[in-house]
Amino acid sequence: MKRQRATIIVEVDGKILLVENRGGLILLPGGGINPQESGLQAAARELAEETCLTADALQFLFSHESQTNWHHVFHASASGTPLAGDDAVALQYFDQDDLTLSGRMSAATRKILDRFLDSRSASDCPCNASCG
Numbered sequence: 001m002k003r004q005r006a007t008i009i010v011e012v013d014g015k016i017l018l019v020e021n022r023g024g025l026i027l028l029p030g031g032g033i034n035p036q037e038s039g040l041q042a043a044a045r046e047l048a049e050e051t052c053l054t055a056d057a058l059q060f061l062f063s064h065e066s067q068t069n070w071h072h073v074f075h076a077s078a079s080g081t082p083l084a085g086d087d088a089v090a091l092q093y094f095d096q097d098d099l100t101l102s103g104r105m106s107a108a109t110r111k112i113l114d115r116f117l118d119s120r121s122a123s124d125c126p127c128n129a130s131c132g
Helices: 039-051 107-124
Strands: 003-012 015-020 030-032 054-065 069-079 090-094
Touching: 003 039, 003 054, 003 107, 015 039, 030 039, 039 054, 039 069, 054 107, 069 107
Parallel strands: 003 069
Antiparallel strands: 003 015, 003 030, 015 090, 054 069
């Protein structure tokens, strides 16, 4: 059985906030969902632990199955000053036009970001379909 993980997409100044772990791997903020909490509760807790941000609003986006985890992906509106905490040693900011971080991202993070950015592009399309 795969680990249940709350994964959070939060934007700061138009960029997506990412965390860097001790091994230098770039990930979306998040972590395991404890047995006594919901995915929503885990998302708020993990966001606070890893980034020192407070989730003002969380919206479930989609689920993503990776090799080791079942990701419950949330979009967060958050307040506070982002600071690395818990198992995050640094914060990184991803701009979809800047590919320098992509090589250090986990495969799951890259796929989740691609799906999020693709869905955003599709929703911006006036015909409400994929205009690719």
